[in-house]
Amino acid sequence: MKLDYFSLLSPAPIYLPGAGGILSPKLDAISRIGIQNYQQYLAVLLLDTQSYLAALGLTKKFETLTKEEKSLTDIFSMLTSNEQSTSMLQNALNFFMEEEIRFSSQQNCFLAYRENTVTGTINKENYPLVRSCICRRNCINPGANADLSKVKSKKAQDILKKLSKGKAAKAKQAQSDRNMELGNIISAVANRSHSLNILNIWDLTVFQVWDCFSRLSNNSIYDIQSMSVAAWGNKDKVFDISAWFKRMDTDNESLTGFDY
Numbered sequence: 001m002k003l004d005y006f007s008l009l010s011p012a013p014i015y016l017p018g019a020g021g022i023l024s025p026k027l028d029a030i031s032r033i034g035i036q037n038y039q040q041y042l043a044v045l046l047l048d049t050q051s052y053l054a055a056l057g058l059t060k061k062f063e064t065l066t067k068e069e070k071s072l073t074d075i076f077s078m079l080t081s082n083e084q085s086t087s088m089l090q091n092a093l094n095f096f097m098e099e100e101i102r103f104s105s106q107q108n109c110f111l112a113y114r115e116n117t118v119t120g121t122i123n124k125e126n127y128p129l130v131r132s133c134i135c136r137r138n139c140i141n142p143g144a145n146a147d148l149s150k151v152k153s154k155k156a157q158d159i160l161k162k163l164s165k166g167k168a169a170k171a172k173q174a175q176s177d178r179n180m181e182l183g184n185i186i187s188a189v190a191n192r193s194h195s196l197n198i199l200n201i202w203d204l205t206v207f208q209v210w211d212c213f214s215r216l217s218n219n220s221i222y223d224i225q226s227m228s229v230a231a232w233g234n235k236d237k238v239f240d241i242s243a244w245f246k247r248m249d250t251d252n253e254s255l256t257g258f259d260y
Contacts, residue, residue, distance in 0.1 A: 021098030
C-alpha cells in the first residue's frame with residue numbers, strides 16, 4: 001500500500017476500509033506508555049513468518065511441509081494461537097489504532113469497537129495491510145527484520161524468550177548508532193529548530209519529528225553549500241538552489257530504518 005506524504009505527515013488517522021483508523025502516535029502518547037512499551041509494540045508488529053519460525057528453530061520443519069500446508073502458515077495465525085502473544089498484539093493494535101481493539105476467540109480475529117459497536121475487523125487477510133500502514137506511520141520499513149534484543153521490558157523479554165534465542169546471529173552485526181535513538185533525536189530537533197523546543201515538541205507525531213530531523217539535516221547541508229557558493233562561486237555548476245525543498249521520501253521509505 002502506498003501512502004501519500006501528506007497523509008503520513010497529518011496527525012489525523014488514516015482509515016483502512018473494514019479495519020479502522022491508523023494513528024501516528026504523538027510523542028506525548030509514547031512518553032505516557034514508556035519508550036520500552038513502544039519498542040515492544042513495534043517489535044511484535046515487525047515479526048514476519050520467516051523470522052518467527054527461525055526464532056523458534058522451526059525453519060527446517062517448515063520446509064518439510066507441503067505447498068498447501070505452507071500457504072496456511074501466516075504470522076497472524078501464529079501470533080493469535082498463543083494467549084500471551086495475542087495479548088501483546090492486541091495492546092500494540094490498541095495503541096496504534098483509533099478504535100478499541102478486542103480479540104474474539106470465536107471469530108479468530110480482532111474486532112474494532114466505537115462506543116461498543118463493532119466497526120471493523122483485523123484478521124489474517126487484512127493484517128498485513130494494517131501492519132504495513134502502522135509501520136509507515138512510525139517511519140519504519142515494514143519489511144525490516146525485528147530485533148527483539150532491543151526490547152528492554154522485562155515482561156516482554158520473558159514472553160519473547162524463545163524468540164530472542166533465534167536472534168543470536170545478529171549479535172555479530174554492527175550495533176545501531178545510538179545517535180539515532182528516538183530520545184536523542186527529540187533533544188536534537190528541539191534544540192536545533194527555530195520554533196520547536198523541549199516543551200512543545202511532544203505535540204508532534206513520531207513521523208513528524210523524524211521528518212523535522214531529516215529536513216533540519218538536509219537544510220544544514222544546504223546552508224553550508226550555499227555559503228560556499230556565495231564565497232567561491234559555482235564554477236562546477238553543482239549547486240542546486242532548489243535543494244532545500246526537494247522531496248526526501250522515495251516511495252515513503254527514505255525516513256525508515258531508525259533505531260527506536
